[in-house]
Amino acid sequence: MNKLLFALFLLVIVSGSIDAQSSINPDISLIGTFNTFTNFIKGTPEYGKLNFGDPEMELFVDGYLNPFARATANISYENNTFGVEELYGNIVRGLPFDMQIKAGKFLVGFGKLNTVHPHAWPFLERPLFHQVFFGEGGLNDVGVNFSFLIPTGDVFTNLDLGIFKGKSMIPQTDSNAIDHGINPIFVGRLSTFWSLDDYTNLEVGLSGSYGAYSKGNLILFSIIKNVDNIETFNYLYGGIDFKFKYAPDSYTVLTIQGEGILNHRTVPRVDFFGVDNTTASSKKISNSGFFIYADYKFQKQFSFGVKYDYTAGILGDLPTFYSLSNDDKNSTQGFETWFSYYPVEETSVVRLGLQHLIYDYDDGTSRPAETTIKLQFLFSLGPHKAHPF
Amino acid sequence: MKKIILILILLIAIVSSNYANIKVVASTTVIYDLVKEIGKDKVAVDFIARGDQDPHFVEVLPSYMLKLRNADIFFRIGMGLEMWSNQLIDGSRNSSLKVIDLSTDIDKKEVPNYKPDASYGDVHPFGNPHYWLDPENAKVMAKEIYETLASESHQDEAFFKKNLDEFNSRIDKKMQEWTNTMQKVKGKSVLFFHASWIYFADRFGIKTAGFVEPKPGIAPSPSHNAELVQIIKSKNIKTIVMENFYSDSAPNQLAQLTGVKVVKVATAVYGIKSVNSYIDMIDNIVNQIIQNS
Numbered sequence: 001m002n003k004l005l006f007a008l009f010l011l012v013i014v015s016g017s018i019d020a021q022s023s024i025n026p027d028i029s030l031i032g033t034f035n036t037f038t039n040f041i042k043g044t045p046e047y048g049k050l051n052f053g054d055p056e057m058e059l060f061v062d063g064y065l066n067p068f069a070r071a072t073a074n075i076s077y078e079n080n081t082f083g084v085e086e087l088y089g090n091i092v093r094g095l096p097f098d099m100q101i102k103a104g105k106f107l108v109g110f111g112k113l114n115t116v117h118p119h120a121w122p123f124l125e126r127p128l129f130h131q132v133f134f135g136e137g138g139l140n141d142v143g144v145n146f147s148f149l150i151p152t153g154d155v156f157t158n159l160d161l162g163i164f165k166g167k168s169m170i171p172q173t174d175s176n177a178i179d180h181g182i183n184p185i186f187v188g189r190l191s192t193f194w195s196l197d198d199y200t201n202l203e204v205g206l207s208g209s210y211g212a213y214s215k216g217n218l219i220l221f222s223i224i225k226n227v228d229n230i231e232t233f234n235y236l237y238g239g240i241d242f243k244f245k246y247a248p249d250s251y252t253v254l255t256i257q258g259e260g261i262l263n264h265r266t267v268p269r270v271d272f273f274g275v276d277n278t279t280a281s282s283k284k285i286s287n288s289g290f291f292i293y294a295d296y297k298f299q300k301q302f303s304f305g306v307k308y309d310y311t312a313g314i315l316g317d318l319p320t321f322y323s324l325s326n327d328d329k330n331s332t333q334g335f336e337t338w339f340s341y342y343p344v345e346e347t348s349v350v351r352l353g354l355q356h357l358i359y360d361y362d363d364g365t366s367r368p369a370e371t372t373i374k375l376q377f378l379f380s381l382g383p384h385k386a387h388p389f
Numbered sequence: 390m391k392k393i394i395l396i397l398i399l400l401i402a403i404v405s406s407n408y409a410n411i412k413v414v415a416s417t418t419v420i421y422d423l424v425k426e427i428g429k430d431k432v433a434v435d436f437i438a439r440g441d442q443d444p445h446f447v448e449v450l451p452s453y454m455l456k457l458r459n460a461d462i463f464f465r466i467g468m469g470l471e472m473w474s475n476q477l478i479d480g481s482r483n484s485s486l487k488v489i490d491l492s493t494d495i496d497k498k499e500v501p502n503y504k505p506d507a508s509y510g511d512v513h514p515f516g517n518p519h520y521w522l523d524p525e526n527a528k529v530m531a532k533e534i535y536e537t538l539a540s541e542s543h544q545d546e547a548f549f550k551k552n553l554d555e556f557n558s559r560i561d562k563k564m565q566e567w568t569n570t571m572q573k574v575k576g577k578s579v580l581f582f583h584a585s586w587i588y589f590a591d592r593f594g595i596k597t598a599g600f601v602e603p604k605p606g607i608a609p610s611p612s613h614n615a616e617l618v619q620i621i622k623s624k625n626i627k628t629i630v631m632e633n634f635y636s637d638s639a640p641n642q643l644a645q646l647t648g649v650k651v652v653k654v655a656t657a658v659y660g661i662k663s664v665n666s667y668i669d670m671i672d673n674i675v676n677q678i679i680q681n682s
Binding site (some may be wrong): 251 | 454
């Protein structure tokens with residue numbers, strides 16, 4: 001599979017270079033990211049050393065299929081592996097009710113930030129609750145999304161409704177999860193945009209998602225003796241998001257953005273009463289997460305910002321039935337700050353960031369806070385689209 | 390009762406005859422003003438990029454998509470200036486929107502005869518798109534606008550033609566005045582901030598001594614400023630002309646070092662308070678250059 005993707009990648013590059021000026025060729029752009037970092041986490045091999053991360057790449061191929069539809073492919077290279085990050089078609093006009101349909105594999109619109117590729121974020125680290133509730137790569141799934149404009153006069157209001165395979169919701173390492181492919185998930189978002197004045201804009205959104213994140217056969221827990229049924233574990237996410245931007249001139253932009261999630265789900269619980277007295281049952285839990293950041297760009301070439309994160313779950317724990325999004329006991333907080341330098345427009349960025357993580361265990365377990373400093377170099381080769389709000 | 394119905398019909402006829410029946414969105418305020426000149430009250434027109442905004446870089450706002458959603462026609466400068474416009478058009482979901490590129494009949498300048506890439510800066514592969522700064526090109530744009538509006542509303546063709554002729558006549562009259570005024574600087578060298586002045590400079594016989602940007606779209610650098618100091622001194626340059634949405638930090642440094650005057654002008658309608666039409670805009674540019682040369 002990797003060889004096939006690599007061959008596809010070469011084919012795209014070669015075909016693009018044959019006649020880069022042809023108007024019928026799609027746009028091809030390549031984003032490269034290179035990270036160096038050090039941390040102050042005692043006991044880790046990276047402690048206090050200059051560490052070099054493997055380079056990462058995203059290759060975008062994007063263009064019109066016909067006057068009504070576009071198609072996009074995003075092939076990624078991360079951890080020395082090629083993968084299809086996104087591959088979708090998008091009918092943008094000509095449908096009844098001015099609907100737009102997007103089908104394939106793509107970043108799902110739960111909240112606003114999830115649909116934005118990480119290279120376009122002003123900060124370095126994915127929000128903690130995205131990692132816990134959506135996974136390391138964000139909410140990225142195979143499915144179809146229907147987008148409608150709601151007639152609200154001069155205010156832009158959009159409703160997205162989507163149905164997805166639900167693969168991104170399942171903890172990949174959970175050996176107890178079975179038959180998940182036949183349980184689609186539903187995702188929706190209602191967003192409204194206001195231009196407050198010529199220089200100030202605000203968008204507010206409400207998101208929701210419902211589905212089965214796993215089917216578990218509790219008997220698979222070898223120590224459990226008295227449960228033998230397969231149970232479906234459902235979740236319900238509610239989300240709220242906002243983005244505020246003030247750009248008084250071409251050189252200065254203040255962005256404040258935040259998102260929150262409320263998670264309500266059924267989870268399996270195992271109670272131990274000794275080797276022969278263990279019971280498993282399902283239980284409803286609620287937990288949450290949110291982030292908020294402010295980024296101030298000045299003189300067109302510099303920006304700095306701060307971000308605060310909170311999420312249920314202990315970041316970095318393996319996703320199993322008993323951790324991450326099923327965890328209503330423990331939590332993680334994050335503080336991040338960054339300084340970015342854009343030498344020439346946004347074709348390249350040098351970004352220095354610091355993240356400080358604090359863990360809070362319900363049972364009183366003591367774990368020292370962890371600090372990581374990262375230096376990132378990011379470049380963008382080829383045409384890049386104008387920034388959507 | 391019959392009288393009332395008759396009066397109502399007459400009222401509706403009067404109102405509908407004065408009602409702006411073509412909805413137009415212009416990518417820039419210059420096009421907006423030209424559409425107003427030709428369409429007058431038969432056209433409802435709005436714009437995307439503000440006059441004090443760099444038209445190269447416009448954020449894709451949902452509110453702009455709404456403007457295009459309700460429009461019949463979208464006029465744009467073209468030649469790659471509004472790289473953001475296709476995203477707005479897609480976002481509008483308006484399948485009946487007519488998109489008109491006003492550069493079609495323009496005599497294009499600085500079309501690269503090489504393969505342009507990012508090492509040349511922000512070079513436009515289809516040529517320099519700042520053609521509206523030549524008043525003669527405003528007439529070409531106005532003609533394209535007239536033809537589009539006339540094809541959209543045949544019954545108003547004569548009205549649009551009359552407005553076009555009046556506009557051209559005013560431009561011709563002003564052109565004589567501008568040409569006479571600019572005689573003072575004809576043949577002289579001027580430093581520009583961005584490579585957007587070729588059409589204006591050629592029209593009025595100004596020599597381009599160089600640019601404050603080392604390459605189009607590339608921020609000024611100390612080493613380039615040092616080169617410019619030599620150019621300003623050797624060519625006895627009196628003026629740096631720049632758009633008012635760019636930072637004047639580097640030009641002001643040059644002014645401190647050499648005594649050259651920095652002229653910040655609006656290159657779009659409503660770019661500054663006193664510029665409320667295309668003619669105002671050229672008036673302002675011409676006067677500012679003359680006063681500071």
